[in-house]
Amino acid sequence: MSFLPSTRPIWPHPEEEGVVQVIDQRLLPHKVQILDLRTVEDAIEAIRTLTVRGAPLIGASAAWAMYLAAFTSPGGRAEYPWMEDCCRRIKEARPTAVNLAWAADRLMEKLVGVPEGPERIVAMYEEAAAVTDEEARRCRAIGEHGLPLIQEIARVKNGAPVNILTHCNAGWLACVAYGTATAPIYAAHGAGIPVHVWVDETRPLNQGSRLTAWELGEAGVPHTVIADNTGGHLMQQGMVDMVIVGTDRTTGTGDVANKIGTYLKALAAKDNGVPFYVALPSSTIDWELEKGSDIPIEARSPDEVRYVHGMDDEGRLTRVLVPPAASPAMDYAFDVTPARLVTGLITEKGFCAASREGLLSLFHEP
Numbered sequence: 001m002s003f004l005p006s007t008r009p010i011w012p013h014p015e016e017e018g019v020v021q022v023i024d025q026r027l028l029p030h031k032v033q034i035l036d037l038r039t040v041e042d043a044i045e046a047i048r049t050l051t052v053r054g055a056p057l058i059g060a061s062a063a064w065a066m067y068l069a070a071f072t073s074p075g076g077r078a079e080y081p082w083m084e085d086c087c088r089r090i091k092e093a094r095p096t097a098v099n100l101a102w103a104a105d106r107l108m109e110k111l112v113g114v115p116e117g118p119e120r121i122v123a124m125y126e127e128a129a130a131v132t133d134e135e136a137r138r139c140r141a142i143g144e145h146g147l148p149l150i151q152e153i154a155r156v157k158n159g160a161p162v163n164i165l166t167h168c169n170a171g172w173l174a175c176v177a178y179g180t181a182t183a184p185i186y187a188a189h190g191a192g193i194p195v196h197v198w199v200d201e202t203r204p205l206n207q208g209s210r211l212t213a214w215e216l217g218e219a220g221v222p223h224t225v226i227a228d229n230t231g232g233h234l235m236q237q238g239m240v241d242m243v244i245v246g247t248d249r250t251t252g253t254g255d256v257a258n259k260i261g262t263y264l265k266a267l268a269a270k271d272n273g274v275p276f277y278v279a280l281p282s283s284t285i286d287w288e289l290e291k292g293s294d295i296p297i298e299a300r301s302p303d304e305v306r307y308v309h310g311m312d313d314e315g316r317l318t319r320v321l322v323p324p325a326a327s328p329a330m331d332y333a334f335d336v337t338p339a340r341l342v343t344g345l346i347t348e349k350g351f352c353a354a355s356r357e358g359l360l361s362l363f364h365e366p
C-alpha cells in the first residue's frame with residue numbers, strides 16, 4: 001500500500017502544543033485547507049459540521065478533543081468535573097457513529113489514577129495518539145482480510161477487472177489511514193489485481209463523488225462516479241461483482257447503520273445475487289444493541305438536501321438552490337441494513353458472518 005498518502009486527516013500540530021490540525025473535508029476535492037483546532041468547542045464544531053467525518057475519524061477527533069479539553073482546563077489541572085463535562089459535550093456532537101462515545105469514554109477512563117495537572121495533559125495526548133494509530137493499524141488489517149474476497153472474484157474473472165460498488169466515503173479521509181471499505185480495494189490494486197470502483201455520488205453531501213473519487217484518483221485506482229440510483233441497474237446488467245461499504249455503528253447482532261442509501265444497495269444486491277460486504281474496525285461495534293432499529297439516526301439540516309455545493313467555472317466554491325424555495329425538505333443521514341442482507345463483515349481480526357455468533361468468533365464481548 002505504498003502509494004497511499006502518508007498524510008492523515010488529523011494530527012497534533014508539530015510545533016505548537018495544544019493545537020490539533022485537520023483537513024477541512026467540506027472543501028475537498030476543490031481546495032485542500034488545514035484548520036487549527038484549539039478548544040473543545042473547535043473540535044465539537046469540526047465534528048458537527050463534517051469538517052472531519054467518517055466513523056473512525058470521528059472517534060479519533062473525539063480523542064483529540066479530550067486532549068484539548070485537558071490542555072485548556074482551568075489551571076491546566078484537567079479535574080474530573082471539567083473533563084466529564086467536556087466528555088459529555090463531545091459525545092453529543094453527532095449521534096450515529098458509536099466511535100465518538102467509544103473514544104471519548106476511553107480517554108475519560110485513562111484519567112483514573114493519573115494525578116491532576118500536567119501529567120493528565122500528557123496522558124490525554126498519548127491516549128489520543130494511541131487511538132489514532134490503532135485505527136490506522138485496524139484499517140490496514142481490514143485490507144489484508146478483505147483482499148482474498150477480491151482475489152477469489154478476480155480468479156473467476158480471469159484477468160477482467162473486478163467491479164466493486166461503494167457508497168459514501170469509507171476511505172482514509174474517514175478512517176485516519178487506508179479506509180475501511182477502501183482498504184481491501186487498495187490492497188488488491190497494490191497486489192496488481194485489476195479493480196474498478198463504482199462510486200455512488202452519495203447525496204446530499206456527495207462524500208462519494210467529492211471524497212472517495214478524489215482518494216481513488218490520487219491512488220490511481222480506476223473508478224467511475226455514478227448517480228446514487230444507478231447501482232440497481234448496474235447489478236441487473238452484471239456490472240457489479242461485489243459491494244463493499246463501511247458502517248457507523250454495527251449492533252452485536254450484525255445489523256449495520258451506514259450512510260443513507262446503503263440499505264437500498266443491499267436490497268438490490270440481494271435481489272441480484274451480488275455479495276454485499278461491510279468493512280469495520282471493532283471500534284464501530286455496539287455490543288449493547290440487539291436491534292438495528294435502536295441505532296439513533298442523525299437528522300441534519302434540510303438545507304443539505306435543498307442546496308448543492310461545488311465549484312463554478314471561475315474556480316469559486318459556491319452553492320445553488322435546487323428545489324422550489326418554499327418546498328420543505330428532510331435530511332436523514334443514515335439508514336440501517338439488517339444483518340440478513342449482509343454477506344459478511346470484514347474486520348481487523350478477519351472475516352465473519354453478520355451475526356452475534358460471527359462477531360463472537362473473532363471478538364470477546366466487552
Ligand SMILES: CSC[C@@H](O)[C@@H](O)C(=O)COP(=O)(O)O
Nearest residue numbers: 053054055168170174246247259
Ligand atoms: C468510514 S466507515 C463508514 C462511515 O463512516 C461512512 O460510510 C459514512 O457513512 C460517513 O458518513 P458521514 O456523514 O460523512 O460521517
